[in-house]
Amino acid sequence: xxxxxxALAAAxxxxxxxxxxxxxxxxxxxxxxxxxxxxxxxxxAFVTSLVTTVREADDQGLRTPPGIAGELGYALYEExxxxxxxxxxxxxxxxxxxxxxxxxxxxxxxxxxxxxxxxGGSAGTGAAGAATQGGAR
Numbered sequence: 001x002x003x004x005x006x007a008l009a010a011a012x013x014x015x016x017x018x019x020x021x022x023x024x025x026x027x028x029x030x031x032x033x034x035x036x037x038x039x040x041x042x043x044x045a046f047v048t049s050l051v052t053t054v055r056e057a058d059d060q061g062l063r064t065p066p067g068i069a070g071e072l073g074y075a076l077y078e079e080x081x082x083x084x085x086x087x088x089x090x091x092x093x094x095x096x097x098x099x100x101x102x103x104x105x106x107x108x109x110x111x112x113x114x115x116x117x118x119x120g121g122s123a124g125t126g127a128a129g130a131a132t133q134g135g136a137r
Contacts, residue, residue: 024065025057033071047075066096070103073110082110082117 032049036042050072057064073088086107093103 023063025053025060025062026065027053027056029053029065029068043075043079047072047079050075064095066099067092069095070099070106073106077106077110077113080117082113085110086114 028049032046032053036046050068053068054064054072056062069088070092073085073092076082076085076088089103089106089110093100093107
């Protein structure tokens, strides 16, 4: 009886160890988004978290969840860095074709806003400015 329980426990642990990874590399994206909604003034930490998630996913050859590149682009857009946001909107559109309509509008708005800024107005030195924007997969 005890051997049967031990064998069953070993089989269960073996099955857990063989479980497939999730579809996407989240790296705490959902909790970072929640913290950002609860505390929007801490935008830099949020942007840093998004950039870290995207970089780590790219380094590991994993896929990021839907919306993360668009969310990063929008955070940059809100910071007054519309030209830095465009590659992230383009990445979201490339990775998730169903977002094309919204991302096309965001790209158009970012280009218009960028054209209205004085030269050098969208250059950033924040975390996303140092990121490989829209990075290749």
